[in-house]
Amino acid sequence: MAGLATTFGSGAMTNSIADLGQAACILAIGTNTTEAHPVIALQLKQMARRGGKLIVANPHWIELCRHATMWLRQRPGSDVALIGGMMRVIVDEGLADSNFIQERCENFDALRESLAAFSLERVSQITGLPQEQIREAARLYATSSSAAIVYAMGITQSSHGTDNVQALADLAMLTGNIGKPGSGVNPLRGHNNVQGSCDMGCLPNVFTGYQSVADGGIRERFEAAWGVSLNPKPGLTLGEIFDAAHDGTVKAIYLVGENPVITDPNAAHIEEALKRLEFLVVQDIFLSETARLAHVVLPAASFAEKEGTFTNTERRVQRVRQAISPVGNSRPDWWITVQLAMRLGAQGFSYEHPAEIMDEIARLTASYGGMAYHRLENGGLQWPCPSPNHPGTSILHREAFTRGKGHFVPVEYRGSLEQPDEEYPLILNTGRMLYHFHSSTLTRRVKGLRELHSEERVEINPQDAVSLGIADGDLVKVTSRRGAVTVRAKVAEGTPPGSLFMTFHFPDTVTNLLTQPGRDPVSKIPELKFCAVRVAKVA
Amino acid sequence: MVQEKLDDLLKEYRGKRGVLLEVFHRVQEIQGYISPQAVEAIATALGMSPAHVYGALTFYSELRTTPPPERSIGLCGGPACYLRGAEKVRQAIEGHIGVAMGQASPDNKTEVKWVQCPGICHVAPFLTVDGKIHGKVTPEVVPQILGEGKER
Amino acid sequence: MAKVTLTIDQKTVEAEPGDPLLEVAKKAGVYIPHLCYMDDLPSYGGCRLCAVEIEGVRGLPLACTTQVTDGMVVRTDTAPVRELQRGVMETILSEHPDRCLTCHRKIHCLPNWICLRDDVVTDRCVTCAKNQWCELQQVSEFLGMEGTGRFYEEGRSWYGAREEIPLERENPFIERDYNKCILCARCVRVCDEVRGVGAISVTYKGDKARIDTPFGIPLHETNCELCGACVDVCPTASLMDKTTKWAGLPDKLVSTICPYCGTGCQLLLHVKGERIVRVSADAEGAVNKGQACVKGRYGLDFVHHPERLTTPLIRDNGAFREASWDEALDLVASRLGDYRGEEFAAIASSKCTNEDCYILQKFARVVMGSNNVDHCARL
């Protein structure tokens, strides 16, 4: 989300889910929306149904293609080139919104200069797309009365994810598609409360509402409110934490509700790091693969057993309500943490009810300033909602960008870290499927979902399958520089030649043994969508 | 072979609208019926869901969802044929080949079906064998027209 | 556009011009029986039940296909209207079991009671999982239907020699029983027009017409996403949640947010005692407006999974043993006390609530003095 923050000053979805249905054009890139965000996909399909133009950019054939006006099958990892090419067409053909650029943005000249490197010949070479298609897509996007960009992990989980996001943001600004209905740049978040956990300051460098821990003024406010003096030094990111655990500089981890042994790239490294800790406490609703490594496991209550709020991908804070008592002796996460804090002698942790916690959040966080449980009863509120009477904000950057002027970032195309070669000739892409979620800690415990899909499949294009002598259902071994897994093959027309696709849902097949730990230098997001592998039938 | 012809055909119609009936007719010409694979392929080519294609397909009596029989016997169900003795001809056909109206023999060799009135009422009652018309049919000539060989 | 004013059963009602009369009446609190209309979707005009009288209009037009105009005077409760509606209902019921209407005991029975009546076993009301929450039954009762009426035992009607259609229950979540289907096509339309999936269609025509998948293949082998939207809109027991159809009516409904992806769908948890017996999508959901996906709708059974952690565990000699909260919390607190500062890291979860997350980062920063707090937002 760092990319958007640089350009706009805020990294969240600029518009709203319902708003997408109103767009005249949508560019859906790096998102298999019907599988990963099925209900948001309804808006995309509605838009197409009403005659809107849906441009799907995805190396894989996805269900959304059925509804698309255009399907751009760019080569994996070539998104910046594609977007750069589209921008080049828009600038060359005079389709840019010069008023918007002049009044609302800065640094346009730098962008324009950078586009010199994006001749359609070169873009076509990199992306594998015909020039005409790129031109048509650019025109479709630029000439629509409103055009929205929707993206997900296909854009961000890349060693140049920040470049991708910034290029998309540039494209939106270039055409004035920011701050109005049916437009914007809209990242779709993977988890129910990713947005909320970021908003809440579960990040090493910021407090709630993205207030920097390094900023003295801000820190003073928090020190005053919390009654302690605070560490001014930004902490370690997730990957760095595991590295530090590996090195022994981090010695104790309190891990809540995650299963990095399965979900993180280079899973073997993580497992080793956790094993080296002096103390690991895991708090979860199931004994996950990670929890099995812990010294103490604390049983948490599930979402249905507690009160609280989630913040969704469109910045909407909504009420989570208790339906049943906590199962067994489990307890809500907040309650457990509060107990620990009190046992460690802390002040300011006496809460009777989560509503009081929300009140404290509101006091300390401008964008949540007007949130309170009684206001969230019917449909919740979208931040920024700074005051008790504020109706919330469905579209960001209407008058001005959060940071003032929209900042064009010059684009530069960089290849993925690990290119296929003779030894590892194929590209492995990873993603999600409709019927499972993340490490499937939850979904594989649902009988019906397990019945539908209980094992990993590696998808392979029929052409590659034929040349490698692989038939549908064959057991194959997928090998990367980091590891190997054995899995059944699924011959799939939708997978582009030269590529494989796997999910990371099934603990029996740890796909992340293959993926590579290289990360985006700014966002620190690992490049899960691209690594070089080879595949062979298991005799 | 059939697959290639189908692919070529669908390329011609990709993304077009107002062509589904024509596509059905042409696929049926190639395959003799419209197979599940063809329904999938048509749906993808024309940007529809397979169920939409199938719903339309089954709406029309002349489109087949199963392979055609070797021999198709049709008897006109129109009023002139009815008035001129089609009912007795039906009984004669059923009796002769042992297949009931609206059915095919278990080995899919022969089917017997009603056909819609094509307005050639001067030859009523008439039957068709693989499209060839036999007019002014009486129960007595049915064995002659259909030849030997009771379908079991 | 300016609003129009019309009269429905002597009530003066304001509405947008062109709105369907059925919806306008519903908002005004006037119930017009219907079985195929769905809010916010184009009228289908299939069930033919929602006939009304409109001054100056010939015959008994349908409320779902009539667009309101200024000065319209509508009557919904006249004798000709009710007679026609009962006629249509009688026609529909001739293809549907009606024991739930005809049983002399029904007034005494509560849902899921065991039937003591000596009757044909297969069509007693208790063999219908939708008994008492069936829209067809409600409309029948509203119109005072006392059963199939004059078609009882007619040719191929339900009680005649009708061929039974086999149930489709191969997929894990949705059970399809087209013997009870009235072909209102709500499922087809919601799947196509709302979900953009189109896994099913009305197939064939005449008496062979049936809702079906292409070539009758099981749902999960089609492009069906098993979202259950069809089950929600089915007015009969044709489409049911396979695993929870017999759960009966819940004690309470709790509205909450789906714990899976970042969309934030509002779900209704149907709760009986301490169990979630069924989940449906909340029509009031700000984002999802009555829709959900397979995970939200059918994927919450993990809550009651036997492997749930129900007590703290402490590792002792390599193996876990159960412990009390006090013991576990004391142990953790005492151990963590040794690592204050940057030797400590907290890893939060993007599955937890805002409040959980806030408390965790506050704990790391305030109690442990460390900014080493992160979560898996990047994955």
Place this chain on the structure above:
Amino acid sequence: MSTFEGLKTDGEAAWRNYMGDTKPLLQVGMGSCGVAAGAEEALAVLRREVTARNIPATVSITGCNGMCFAEPLVMVTREGRTVTYGEMTPERIPALVEEVLVRGGVWAEAALGVSGEEEWQGIRPLAETEFFRLQERRLMARCGVIDPENIEHNIALGGYAALHKALSGMTPETVIQEMNQSGLAGRGGANFPCGRKWDFLRQAKATPKYMICNADEGDPGAFVNRILLESDPHLVIEGILIGAYATGAEAAYIYLREEYPLAARRLRIALEQARARGLVGDNILGLGFKCNLELVVGAGSYVCGEETGLISSIQDSRGMPRIRPPFPAQAGVFGKPTNVNNVETYANAPLIIAHGGQWYASMGTERARGTKMFSISGHIVRTGVVEVPLGTPLRRIFEEAGGGVGNGRPLKAIQSGGPLSGFLTARHLDLPLEPQAFAPEGVLMGSGGLVFVDEGACLVDMVLRYLTFAQDESCARCTTCRIGTQRYVDILERITQGKGRPQDLDTFRWLEGVMRNGNCAHGQASPTAVISTLRHFPEEYEAHIREKCCPAGVCPLPAASPALTR
């Protein structure tokens, strides 16, 4: 780009050459009625004979002139006179060649008549025969005369002149004025004024607009459109183009039922020829008018003859009739303004434009103008198609053109207007053929199908067939139609098996009232066959239900009541 004058000159030259002064012309009637009677084999034999014997003659084809009963027809033209020979089966062709070509005479016994108004070589004029003398052949003027696969013939005999006249000298408004003045009403059965319908489309704002020709002649026993399309397809095309010009439609479809493969073939050829001559396309006759015309062939569905069902079908969906509003003139094909007319309605347009609305209105009756084609079949001597002025008594069609029942049994009933209409009695023979005269009898005049039924038929059984058809073809949208038709079938079946109950007749009437609430004509009107026979032939139901007998001896019941035989 060809000018109309150029086309006309070319056409006339081709026609002169075809009719030939020196060589005799032999045309085999190749409608599907002819083909069913063996015309293809007859043509082959004729060709073989002419070649083998090296006779200088032109062998060609023509459409059906309406005399289906005498197929295969062969028309022999010499010295400008055409003799029509009937029942020219392959076996009789050598004799014809011998008599007519080798000996150079006529074969009087086989001749049905000669063209023109005077007797010729002892053969009376066709126009004076019983089949023809009540006819007024306007729409059918070229049927059985020209080669329907040759556009030049059509043009030589006046084709496309009306289109040219409209495009070069009339505004769309004046075209519609003429149509209004003509009093032409839709020939598909609904009888709605054509000019007004065109005006709706002309006034619609959205574009493009569509003109659709409904050639889905689905009524069993009706085949007037088939004869026109097989015998003079350009007449229909010209009419559609005139309509498109009058309404501003840029695109047109002909929706043809799949049971008419020969009509499809003829239309494809006709469209190709018309396109090649600039009569269909982007700049018609160089006069700046654009209209593209496509043929869509159905696949077996009766309700696709309902205009909105047809629209759904063209639009890649199940051919289910739609809910109105919106009406096709507002939102039809692909959501755009659309007009749908029947084949015969369009075929009238060139006549009206060529001769004027006034001229057209002078034929027919006060309330039903013009001529109308009827197909006659069933228990009748001469099955075929006639064109008569509206208002002609039904009796003349039955007795003169049709030649009566012919098997000694008296006429019992007349089915007109297809499955959505009903049955009249022999008492109704004096009704004039106009829609307004039929309506009070509870029956439609319909699109032109007339089926005559003699006393040997059981109407209860026949009505069961009609309702079975209606049930099979119900689109399944409306519960009233889908289930209502099934209940009719069940009860009728029961009655024909002698298991009728007295209350059944009440159920019939009650159910009709429920079905009136259906969305389209199919659902609303399919009980008409039952209701009209209940009204006109109550005794048949009484016999089946009360006496448990079938007077006609068709049903598996005693032919007469046990009570009566005793």
